[in-house]
Amino acid sequence: MKVDNRKLSPVKILDALGVTAPEEIDVEAIAHHFGATVIPQRLHGSAARILGLGDRAFITVDSDSPRARQRFSVAHELGHWMIDRGKLSGFVCTEKNLLADWSGDNPERRANRFAADLLMPSSLFAPAAKNREMTLDTVRDLCAKFETSLTATAIRLVENGSFPAMVVYSNASGVKWKFRDRDISDEIQLRDKPGAYTNAAELLSGRNPASGPTEIQASDWFTHPRSKYYSVVEDSVRIFEETVLSLLWWKNEQQLIDLDED
Numbered sequence: 001m002k003v004d005n006r007k008l009s010p011v012k013i014l015d016a017l018g019v020t021a022p023e024e025i026d027v028e029a030i031a032h033h034f035g036a037t038v039i040p041q042r043l044h045g046s047a048a049r050i051l052g053l054g055d056r057a058f059i060t061v062d063s064d065s066p067r068a069r070q071r072f073s074v075a076h077e078l079g080h081w082m083i084d085r086g087k088l089s090g091f092v093c094t095e096k097n098l099l100a101d102w103s104g105d106n107p108e109r110r111a112n113r114f115a116a117d118l119l120m121p122s123s124l125f126a127p128a129a130k131n132r133e134m135t136l137d138t139v140r141d142l143c144a145k146f147e148t149s150l151t152a153t154a155i156r157l158v159e160n161g162s163f164p165a166m167v168v169y170s171n172a173s174g175v176k177w178k179f180r181d182r183d184i185s186d187e188i189q190l191r192d193k194p195g196a197y198t199n200a201a202e203l204l205s206g207r208n209p210a211s212g213p214t215e216i217q218a219s220d221w222f223t224h225p226r227s228k229y230y231s232v233v234e235d236s237v238r239i240f241e242e243t244v245l246s247l248l249w250w251k252n253e254q255q256l257i258d259l260d261e262d
């Protein structure tokens, strides 16, 4: 029986290949298995691209990127190949596609989702993340284990971790995008910009606040009128020159519990 490769989800692919540990996820070999050859080379202005020719594809990935980011790029392009093959002859994907498109339903989001599921399958990630603090130290530890980038791994931790948290990406003009735990009430909405007392605001203004997880009044991050009565643990880091990644963790879940009871 001929199997339609395009129906294969990352879970099924990893199952079929007998993968049982993160270090066995050889993304280049998986791509090769599905007819896609990976070519590392210097790219200017994009992180990766894919060109399909019939049943074959060529994935070019920026050789100057860190290894973790190359792996994510290859998995992302492979996602385009598996999901959207035939609809378009090729994709050119920038760092922005790889980072920002985690909401809505479009080819970039689907490719990111495919990459996250392939490189950090829940069956392996959830046990590794279980009961861990929702901090960047935990994210870095999981990055090392899964050989994945900070942003993608932080998103996965929010999704698969044991405690309520949110990833926020901001720059000087404000919050660019966020990824929230689906259990967090919609009544909790981010301010347009991180408040003055957040570490993110300090980092964005070029200062270097004490690093590491810091307890911050929730009203500095959120608009809910009662936020001033609660706190979140913020762990922020400068990612590029002018961009800050923040992991917000309701270590004390009282705000979420109180909203549930309203």
Ligand SMILES: [Zn+2]
Pocket (backbone or CB within 6 Å): 076, 077, 080, 091, 092, 093, 097, 107, 108, 111
């Ligand atoms: Zn893409």
